[in-house]
Amino acid sequence: MSALDTNSDTGALTAEVKGRSLWQDARTRFFRNKAAVAGLVIFALVLLFAVFGGLFAQWSNEEIDWSMLGNFERIGGPSLENGHYFGVDETGRDIYARTVQGTRISLMIGVIGALVSVVVGTAYGAAAGYIGGRTDDVMMRLVDVLMSIPYMFVLILLLVVFGRSMFMLFVGIGLISWLDMARIVRGQTLSIKHKEFVEAAIATGVSTPAIIARHIVPNLLGVVIVYATLLVPQMIIFESFISFLGLGVQEPATSWGALINSGTDHLRTAPWKLYFPLAFFVVTLFALFFIGDGLRDALDPKDR
Template sequence: MTELTPTLAPLDDPRWALLEREDDAAEIIAAPVRTYWQDVRARLAQNKPAMAGLIFIILLVLAAIFGPMLSPHSYRAQNLSLANLPPILKTTEVGGAEERQLVFVNTGNLNLYGVDEGGHVTGLLPGGRKDMINRQTIWQVGGAEVVLDYSSLPPVLAQEGGPGLSPGPTKWNRTYLFGTDQLGRDVLVRQLYGARISLMVAFVATLVNFVIGVTYGGLSGYLGGKVDLVMMRIVEIISTIPLTLYVILMMVVLQSGLISVMLAIGTVFWVDMARIVRGQILTLKSQDYVAAARTMGAPTRWIMAKHLLPNTIGPILVTATMLIPSAIFIESFMSFIGLGVTPPQASWGTLTSDAVETLRRYPHQLFFPATAISLTMFAFNFLGDGLRDALDPRLRQ
């Protein structure tokens, strides 16, 4: 049997020559090193629905803060002569080219309004003479009589004498961009003021939820044993009380208002956060680094603040983000049934409640607050989903 002997190339063989490498080649080849939070921001920025929700929330907060300040109208100022104006005006031309005037017929209250070329409402046309027998209202416009006949529906606008009427351009209401309500108040300003109330209640409830829920759930999970048993039974008792009944009891003691709503939501809204934090702490407290810190004599406060809570910040942020739309919806529902803010204050719930009464004639009054509630809840849910994915360390690249 022939024995195979490996042949080795001599050391001066060019195949054994060292490769040339520049000093910064390793940095060029290696991937950029990013911290955990930099990676979170990068992944969140790639999530388009989450970024759209974040941009919407920022714009909503800015509009709620500065919008009522910049508007010429007040959220409580009433003008009954301009009640129930829609945001879009279907005008009619009265008179000829020399005395051309645009008017708008509000079929809800059977009034006639003047409109200028820019779309601004000049006011209710004076001199309206009502003929209750023939079910007509007569105005003097441009030297001729303009008659609104509402003996049959829809009302018909006609002119006796003069060159007659012709359809005018459709214009956006530049005086009241979102129209007015049944008391002649600007819907846009009340919408922005309602955003203040709804967001204030949501953020206060979330802040209380964060402070109480994280502290309570963290202590319950870390101490364990009988302490955990007693603390969790308290949470279960609080969670079994219907929120509506709890708010009604708060109203009896403190009277209805914004403070009562914030206290009612803030005092019972933290139980979900406490359960989530407790579950995370129960998982993390058995880790080796916690045992090492306890062995070295670190106090409970130090272990909680430096080791356990920082490792639960992801679920805490996601839960807090998800609870904000729930708080907004609860406040809107309470205001809708009359247990929220009191007039003349406005929230999205009170705007919705007021608009239901005039839904068939003026649907725009319900459209704007309902749309605001829906878009805000979508925005916070998209942001919460994006944060949940961005904060997951298993998705880190």
């Protein structure tokens, strides 16, 4: 056997022995999931529509086409000729432009609400689980008390008392929905707080906040990421339901829930008012659920 063959065999064995990291393995498994990849592509297209869709609109979301007033149910349907790609509503406003705006607001509320929930819930649950003892008991009993209060009742009460605004939607949705995240993170923290790397950090004198930030939270990222992807559609559903009741996003701004609520009033005579925002709402939710399922399967240690 020549030296060249020996070197090639050695290189092949080295390549075979060399392992892959957790994230590399998870990425490979995720992209093998066709449903998850399809969901990722669809969600990316929805994001592109939200960001760049306004560039293709010939009408603004507040601009009124006076020629459509009074007869929009007969001539206000979708048309490429007059620039109303999704038709107009009863006030002559372009549904396409309003769907773009509604997509931006609904996704923004979903992502920011989920982000607030993840940050607050992760910090709270990791601290409770790691510190343990009486502190853990008090912190988790507080979570139990808050979870016993109907979520929608609290959100509606906040909007009624403090006003219907985007800020209160963020506060109400984000700062209440962290409770489930806190319980999940706390349970995961209890399972890793006695691992060797944590005990080594304690032995070297690392402070409690540093251990939580550097050793506990990074090892919870898999669970946090999966739950966050499932939390975004939940936030969108909550916001859409509140807007459907008329307590969420207020005119002239709009969201998917507000557009769907408005579209149900003219379902028989002008169905395009409902179909287009509803289609974006349903497709986006399915895409996010597929992404969440794909991440859950990719990061599940039992399937490796």
